[in-house]
Amino acid sequence: MQPLLKTEKISKQRADMLLQFPLNKDNLQAFTQYQELLQLKGYSPQTLKTYCNEFHLLLRLLGKGKVSGMTKEGGRCYSATRLNTAINALKFYFEQVLNRGREFYDLPRPKKPKKLPTVLAESEVARIILQTKNLKHRALLMTAYSAGLRVSELVKLRIKDIDPGRMMIHIREGKGGKGRMVPLSQTLLETLRIYYQQYKPGEYLFEGENGGPYSARSAQEILKKAKRWAGIQKKGSIHLLRHSYATHLLEAGTDVRYIQVLLGHNSLKTTLRYTHVSKLKLGSIQSPLDRLKLE
Incomplete structure (x- = not known):
């Protein structure tokens, strides 16, 4: 079976995606290493889940391509709506798992809207x-x-x-x-x-x-x-x-x-x-x- 977060409930849409875009052997190993290092470094459960979801989706979309061979230019085409989280997830893989340089640090990020917090009287x-x-x-x-x-x-x-x-x-x-x-x-x-x-x-x-x-x-x-x-x-x-x-x-x-x-x-x-x-x-x-x- 392909790796999934243990607490995650799989919707029909997600199940279809898993079948349509299987992980190759190299990316499956990369995802396992990714999860293990996040846990070893003591990241919070929410951060672990968020990063793993983004990285897992990227691996699915790569198809037969190896994530280890991905370039910064390839990353520019990935999920503009969740670009900040996606970039952080990628940075962790290349900088922490593979111990490579800061290859994704200068990717353009969308500006976060400056929202004032809602406050109760x-x-x-x-x-x-x-x-x-x-x-x-x-x-x-x-x-x-x-x-x-x-x-x-x-x-x-x-x-x-x-x-x-x-x-x-x-x-x-x-x-x-x-x-x-x-x-x-x-x-x-x-x-x-x-x-x-x-x-x-x-x-x-x-x-x-x-x-x-x-x-x-x-x-x-x-x-x-x-x-x-x-x-x-x-x-x-x-x-x-x-x-x-x-x-x-x-x-x-x-x-x-x-x-x-x-x-x-x-x-x-x-x-x-x-x-x-x-x-x-x-x-x-x-x-x-x-x-x-x-x-």
Whole structure:
């Protein structure tokens, strides 16, 4: 059989493509090496899936041609609509798997539209939390907002990551495998104590029915339902709460450089979407959750 991502469900259209464009022996070996190196380097599951999908599609389209013999000029004809991702996937193969030079670094890339993130008002966040009657679901949403977490960070939080002594949350599995510390909201801590007594989770703070971490899809569905119950039409996933967290900190006067640290951004440019500068110390930052009226 040809290699496929283990968790991927195959549609009829994709099945037809697999039959119509089989991988040759050399490209099959290249794809196996590609997957193994991505995993070895510790790329996130989402990045691994995205890169492998793009690389896999390219291998199919090459037919009998060997990917190792592909030139930069050949790459110019590939998938303009997903050119940025495709180029990154190709760069990884040639630069990391084959240890060749930066052959694809100067391919023209389409400019990404500069979109401002959608943000909830503090009153809207409060409505979402108040309309979530299930204690576990409420605690999950409060945790996501209070610390500005990505959904992958949220579902991987362990009980030991909550440090009430220092009033900090230790995010061990951030993007790119980087850990960071964020302040623990007093309001969140009180809710988590009640939640823990009632649900008694084992290892992970939020666990599925059969143990193990809560699924990202389930977490997203919780927010989707909560927004509907609160009558909020704004689009967005758990990342909507992360954007709101950053913006609310900014509006409260938190220095953008501290927000960069709290969000775990590599570059300040990423954080400058919420740009504003003021003078505060990290230890004095109050979580925006503590300013909400939840009673």
